[in-house]
Amino acid sequence: RVECEKICSLWPCEQPEEFRNVWVVAELDEQGVSEASLQMLTPARRIADKLGESVVGVIAGPPGSSQLAVEMVERGADEVIVVEHERLSEYYPDVVGSVIVELSLKYKPSVILFAATARGREMAPYVANTLKTGITADCTDFDVDPKTRDVLLIRPPFSAIMLAYIRTPFRRPQIGTARPNVFPLPERQPGRQGRIVREEVEPPEPMARLVNRVRIPRSEVPIEKAEVIVSGGRGLGTPEGFRVLEELASLLGGVIAGSRKAVDAGWIPPERQVGQTGKSVKPILYIAVGISGSAQHMVGVREARRIVAINIDENAPIIRQADYSLIADYREVIPALIEELRRL
Numbered sequence: 001r002v003e004c005e006k007i008c009s010l011w012p013c014e015q016p017e018e019f020r021n022v023w024v025v026a027e028l029d030e031q032g033v034s035e036a037s038l039q040m041l042t043p044a045r046r047i048a049d050k051l052g053e054s055v056v057g058v059i060a061g062p063p064g065s066s067q068l069a070v071e072m073v074e075r076g077a078d079e080v081i082v083v084e085h086e087r088l089s090e091y092y093p094d095v096v097g098s099v100i101v102e103l104s105l106k107y108k109p110s111v112i113l114f115a116a117t118a119r120g121r122e123m124a125p126y127v128a129n130t131l132k133t134g135i136t137a138d139c140t141d142f143d144v145d146p147k148t149r150d151v152l153l154i155r156p157p158f159s160a161i162m163l164a165y166i167r168t169p170f171r172r173p174q175i176g177t178a179r180p181n182v183f184p185l186p187e188r189q190p191g192r193q194g195r196i197v198r199e200e201v202e203p204p205e206p207m208a209r210l211v212n213r214v215r216i217p218r219s220e221v222p223i224e225k226a227e228v229i230v231s232g233g234r235g236l237g238t239p240e241g242f243r244v245l246e247e248l249a250s251l252l253g254g255v256i257a258g259s260r261k262a263v264d265a266g267w268i269p270p271e272r273q274v275g276q277t278g279k280s281v282k283p284i285l286y287i288a289v290g291i292s293g294s295a296q297h298m299v300g301v302r303e304a305r306r307i308v309a310i311n312i313d314e315n316a317p318i319i320r321q322a323d324y325s326l327i328a329d330y331r332e333v334i335p336a337l338i339e340e341l342r343r344l
């Protein structure tokens with residue numbers, strides 16, 4: 001209640017014009033600002049240009065993070081706000097989230113965008129809830145209503161059979177997330193100039209403590225970066241089905257992925273799930289094996305250049321959406337394909 005009163009007294013919700021600029025909150029990984037966050041600079045630029053406002057990157061990280069601001073500027077941010085603190089060395093959603101809330105209370109951005117990664121998906125609702133504003137998750141596009149200057153957060157609800165245009169007319173900031181690869185990475189323009197603003201914020205103690213970190217060996221390319229994907233579904237029938245897919249994928253220089261049913265069955269790890277609640281992929285070739293082609297799955301392969309379906313059912317929805325289809329049992333087709341490829 002105290003928090004709510006504090007926010008309502010600071011937050012003139014009926015005066016959205018007091019709020020300015022489009023923020024992109026940077027998620028940090030071992031390489032720096034994650035590619036998924038940098039991709040969010042693309043819609044941010046478009047929204048900011050339509051509103052006549054600036055694109056602002058926000059980096060909350062350990063000491064030394066300010067050097068990461070340069071890439072955000074060179075990829076389109078006009079300004080980057082940086083908070084550096086020892087307590088931001090480990091990622092805790094409540095700690096980073098509190099910093100973003102503090103900065104929002106001070107600067108009043110009109111829009112905040114997060115990449116819909118695992119971290120973005122927990123931080124964006126934390127920030128939205130604390131600021132008592134709305135959030136639209138997994139947007140596929142953004143626009144601006146020229147009359148009201150509301151940002152329209154566009155996403156396909158109800159199994160992607162329509163597009164919803166969502167706005168929060170009386171609340172600011174408007175908060176949205178978009179999945180990795182929905183927007184392209186903006187070109188880097190070396191030497192592009194922007195303002196880097198250092199802010200002093202005292203992050204709170206985390207509510208949880210990191211006890212141990214176990215690195216899962218990952219020799220493979222993540223599915224969102226793969227050029228060839230061989231994806232399996234419930235039609236594989238058994239986890240062993242994925243061994244055959246793995247062999248085909250390696251001969252094609254690709255990786256394996258799966259439908260949610262395959263993930264739910266424990267045949268493939270969740271980070272390899274394609275679709276609405278999984279990842280969006282953009283391979284040159286997507287081979288869907290024993291996958292029916294539900295709307296929730298297909299929304300994740302919209303950017304695939306060529307889709308090949310292997311299915312025993314000629315009436316499966318994927319057959320209508322694939323570029324090429326093989327109506328056959330995968331247990332016959334895949335070994336034959338593997339044999340042919342080995343001969344090449």
Ligand code: FAD
Nearest residue numbers: 233234235259260275276277278290291292297311312330
């Ligand atoms: P099924 O629909 O059971 O299809 C299996 C297919 O295999 C069939 O077409 C069958 O003909 C074929 N087949 C069977 N045997 C063989 C064989 N021997 N050889 C070749 N083909 C064979 N799903 C996702 O994938 N990703 C998501 O992110 C996702 N998010 C969701 C979010 C929500 C809110 C909801 C409600 C659902 C979501 N789903 C998602 C689930 C989705 O609706 C489907 O249930 C799921 O995609 C079906 O998975 P599947 O195609 O593997 O299985």
